[in-house]
Amino acid sequence: MxxxxxxxxxxxxxxxxxxxxxxxxxxxxxxxxxxxxxxxxxxxxxxxxxxxxxxxxxxxxxxxxxxxxxxxxxxxxxxxxxxxxxxxxxxxxxxxxxxxxxxxxxxxxxxxxxxxxxxxEARDALTLHYIRKVAHAIEYPAAELNDLLAHFSANIGHSIALIDEGGPLLESRESLPADLHREIDFTKWLSTAASGRYTAVSVRVDSPARQGLRLIIYGVGIGDRQLHALGTVAEVMMPAVAARIMIDEHATVSDSAEASQLIRDFLEPRSRHDPHIERRMHQRGWGTAGAHVAFHVALREPAATYSVHRAIRRQLETSGLPAPRTSTHEQGVLGWLTFAEAPSPAALQSHLTTLRQAFFSVREHLDVAMGVGSLKFGAAGLVDSINEATGASRMATGLSKSGYLVQVERYGVEELLLTWTTSDAFLPAAETLLAPLNAESGALVETLAEYLDNGSIVQATSQAMGLHRNTVSMRIQRAQQLLGIDLSSSESRLALHLACRAVLGRR
Amino acid sequence: MSLTLERDSLAALSLGFSLFGSGGGGSPHLLRLLLEQSDDWPIEISSVNELEPSTPCFAPAVAGSTLLFSERLPGQDAFAPLLESAERWLGTRIPAVCSAEGGGMNGLAPLLFAPGRTVVDADCTGRAVPSLDQFSLLVDEVPGLIVVCDTGANGIVLVQSDRPADIEKMVRSALVQAGGVGNVLVAGFTIDDLRRHAIAGHLERALELGETWMESSCRADSSAGVIGGLRRIGAGRVTSIVQDLDDEHVHTAQIVGERGEVCRLIARSEFLAFVVDGRVHAAAPECLVAVDPLTSEILEATALSVNQRIEVWSLPVDDWWYRREHRLRRVTPAEYRLAGLDIARPDSTRAGGNDVR
Structure with missing residues (x-):
């Protein structure tokens, strides 16, 4: 039958x-x-x-x-x-x-x-019927690709998704079952797939902006003739989708550049209280009143910033966070959460937990690090939080053991600094700096560290170490000779102090 | 040829009239109790052929709500004022009495007039019907008929009209005035009219049917599916009873049959049709009898309830209804504006079997 x-x-x-x-x-x-x-x-x-x-x-x-x-x-x-x-x-x-x-x-x-x-009896009539529906769908204005797919889907009466081999990127109507996605042949121009009661037809999307995309039409109970007709429909829809991807990409890049410039202007110290910048911020929906927590996601490897921005924005949109604002900024993506009133500590923690989860989801696909600023108020507070987040993200890029995530709120400034000393970048440098001391005697590094801890005072150091003051003086002089550093310089002392902490901390 | 009716026959006769009630017409039980107390037994029943054709005759009946009737027990002389009015109007004594409705309680009504009047074995319906204009004499529009009716508070109305529908409407109004139930008496006809426009021998048939039903020992042999003229056409459990959207008096009982068949027993004041899996197996004027298989009680249409187990039997009526098209038209379901339930060829209906698969 x-x-x-x-x-x-x-x-x-x-x-x-x-x-x-x-x-x-x-x-x-x-x-x-x-x-x-x-x-x-x-x-x-x-x-x-x-x-x-x-x-x-x-x-x-x-x-x-x-x-x-x-x-x-x-x-x-x-x-x-x-x-x-x-x-x-x-x-x-x-x-x-x-x-x-x-x-x-x-x-x-x-x-x-x-x-x-x-x-x-009328396969061609069915195809024509669908094509007409597609033509009607194109008549409706679509703000973005999502809208376009929604119009197509509503008009032809089947679910539509834009997918790559990792999974669906955009879906309209019904979610694409994972089993069905696994059955799709990504090598062919046009292919059909079936899984359980679901059947689908998909076509490759030839877009210079994105590779490996397919447009798929799917649903329960779609018969062979319908699939054949829908295959043609998918081929007709594809150029519109590809064009829309290009348009959206261009719009995103332009918008990203504009937004990035606005952020730079906003952060300029001389631009503070500039009503023109305030107005531009408001026009973007970036109100500066209330409380803010900024975050900055920095790239750890070269990538198109706007692509990362899009991925992060998509992740944040589905995270349930309260309307995060985002923009490309300093080789990464800047974002912040704005609250009309200061959230309770519990509520803030909840939001930050969600933010961390979103960050770790992004990290599954992209090598990024994130810094999170502290809760601040008003326009000045937003600037501070952004600066904190940007600085923290710079530190986070070298902190593999913290999962490439640094939250200013979690550390005091001193602890933050010390945390930085354990970074992947600083430790090797510290070990190189102190290597001449270690080559002669491990006691030299310990004595130098204790000396710096005790305000560079020999008497206090000898008491702390239970050594004779002459022994301490000799070791310090020897260390200066080996390192070739003048300990009367405060900058030198600070560098040596941090290096000692980093090296001794690792031991 | 006359029939001598013994007091002992009253139970079988009541049963016979219950079967012809087709689920309506009221229970003969109360009239049977009244008659059992009478001293005038046995009662001679005359056939229409034994009497002088010009002999005037009347047909008594209780009309209206049978439920109210059971709450307002009739006196033996309840018909006396009506009969007196009819005789005064006609200017002559009416010596003979026949049954107006040979189904349900009214089948026994003429016996109340023995031995003062000659009881004639003729009936005006051959089964229970809901309207006066379905009486055979009115269906055939016998000229000169009058109908006398209670209006309550000793009031009497006498209607004479050439239009049976007018008589029905007038009498129905009088019955409403009388409180929903009252006595009715049809007169103005003769034995000769009965020979041509009524169902002769119906009492004797009811008696025989009642006796056969009783002799079947509460239908111990009902597996054969035939008792006398009765044929078992279905059995099962009532799963729902729904009221018709257009006519609140019409109810359809859905019955799931023994083999899963979907049966419908459609009733108004009487059972009117029985449908099995979308096919009409029996329909008025044929009588339909619902029986409780456990107690053998003959169930009235109003006594059906959900989850009840029932058997449905069909009982053919006298051929009188089938001899003229205009007669049949007055008693089929279509008369009650029930579409799709008439059976075009009654003979085939009787011969038809249950074709449930």
């Missing part, structure tokens, strides 16, 4: 006249269909396993419903669709089950009959 006309393919048809299941076998296939005004108008012949479409409504009385079902059965039909079929009483539904007749309701029998014709 042909599976072209079945409950599933009819339900999958976008223009089936408002079809709804009422009674009888749920999954049914039919050899054909026939539309009549009245059951009495049927020729007295059997209609082997066909679907009867009545333009009249289901009779109101239970016995007339029974009689109709009996006639449908006696004439060989395997299903009936008519208006108002939902009024079928329990007995009629029981009888439909008994006679193995599927009862369907349709608001428009003629549309249903046309859908049957499409599925059974």
């Amino acid at each position: 042909s599976a072209e006309l079945s409950t599933e393919t009819l339900f999958a048809h976008s223009d089936n006249g408002g079809l709804a299941y009422v009674a009888g076998p749920v999954n049914r296939e039919w050899e054909g269909s026939e539309i009549v005004d009245d059951i009495g108008g049927l020729e007295n012949r059997t209609h082997s396993d066909a679907l009867l479409i009545l333009t009249s409504t289901l009779p109101a009385t239970p016995w007339q419903q029974d009689a109709l079902l009996r006639t449908v059965r006696d004439r060989g039909f395997a299903g009936i669709a008519c208006q108002n079929a939902r009024v079928a009483d329990d007995g009629a539904k029981r009888l439909a089950e008994r006679f193995r007749i599927t009862v369907l309701e349709t608001d428009d029998p003629f549309k249903l009959a046309k859908a049957c014709w499409h599925l059974l």
Whole structure:
């Protein structure tokens, strides 16, 4: 038996006249269909396993419903669709089950009959039907690619997604089942796939902006003829989608540049209290009143900043954070959360936890580090928080053991500095600096560290170490000789002090 | 040929009339109790052929709500004022009495007039019907008929009209005035009219049917599916009873049959049709009898309830209804504006079997 006309393919048809299941076998296939005004108008012949479409409504009385079902059965039909079929009483539904007749309701029998014709006999007509729908969809303005896919999906009546091999990037209507995604052949120009009750057709999207994309149309019960028609539809839609990707990319880059410039202007010390910049910030929806927490995601490897910006923005949009503002900034992406009033510590922690989770999700695909500023108030506070976040992200890029994440709020300034001394970049430098001391005696590094800890005072150091002051003086002089550094310089002392902390901390 | 009716036969006769009630017409039980107390047994029943054709006759009946009737027990002389009015209007004594409605309680009503009047074995319906204009004499529009009716508070209305529908409407109004139930008496006809426009021998048939039903020992042999003229056409459990959207008096009981078939027993004041899997198996004027298989109680249409197990039997009515098209038209379901339930060929209906698969 042909599976072209079945409950599933009819339900999958976008223009089936408002079809709804009422009674009888749920999954049914039919050899054909026939539309009549009245059951009495049927020729007295059997209609082997066909679907009867009545333009009249289901009779109101239970016995007339029974009689109709009996006639449908006696004439060989395997299903009936008519208006108002939902009024079928329990007995009629029981009888439909008994006679193995599927009862369907349709608001428009003629549309249903046309859908049957499409599925059974008129593949080209079905294709044309879909193409018309696509043409109608293009008439509607689409603000971005998401909108365009939504219009296509709404018009053709099937789910649409833009995917790559990693998974769906954009989905409209129904989520793409992971099993179905696994079945898609990414090597072919046009390919069909099936998984469970789902079937799909996909086409490669030739976009210079993004590689490896496919446009996929999918749904439950889409039959072979529908897939064939939808394949053509996907091919017709693809250029529009590819063009839209280009337009969106260009818009994103332009917008990103503009936003980035605005951030730079805002952070300029001489621009503080500049009403023009304030107004531009407001026009972007970047209000400076209230409380702010900034974060900066820095790239650890070369990549297109706007691509990273897009990935981060998408991640943040689905994270549930309260409307994060984002922009490219300093080889990375700057963002901040704004609150009308200061959030409670618990609420702030909750938001920061969500932010961290979003960051770690992004890190699964991109090698980035993130710094998070502290909660600050007003325009000046926003500047401070941004500066904190930017500085923290610079530190975070070398901090593998903190997961490339540094939160200013978690550390004091001193601790932050010390944390920095354990960074992947600083430690090797510190070890190189102190290497001459270690080569002679490990006691030299310890004595030097204790000396610097005790304010460069020999007496205090000898007491702290339980050594004679002459021993301390000799070791310090020896260290100066070996390092070639003048310990009277405060900068030198600070560098040596940090290096000692880093090296001794590792031990 | 006359029939002598013994007091002992009253139970079987009541049962016979219950079967012809087709689920309506009221229970003969109360009239049977009244008659059992009478001293005038046995009662001679005359056939229409034994009497002088010109003999005037009347047909008494209780009309209206049978439920109210059971709450307002009739006196034995309740018909006396009506009969007196009819005789005064006609200017002659009416010596013969026949049954107006040979189904339900009214089948026994003529026996109340024995031995003062000659009880004639003729009936005006052959089954229970809901309207006066379905009485055979009115269906055939016998000229000169009058109908006398209670209006309550000793009031009486006498209607004479050539239009049966007018008589029905006038009498129905009088019954409403009388409180929903009252006595009715049809007169102005003769034995000769009965021979041509009524169902002769119906009492005797009801008696035989009642006796056969009783002899079947509460249908111990019902597996055969035939008792006398009765044919078992379905059995099962009532799963729902729904009221018709257009006519609040119409109810459809859905019955799930023993083999899963979907049956419908459609009733108004009487059972009117029985449908199995979308096919009409029996319909008025044929009588439909619902029986409780456990107690053998004959169930009235109003006594059905959800989850009850029932058997449904069909009982053919007298051929009188089928001999003229205009007669049949008055008693089929279409008369009650119920579409799709008429059976075009009654003979085939009787011969038809249950084709449930």
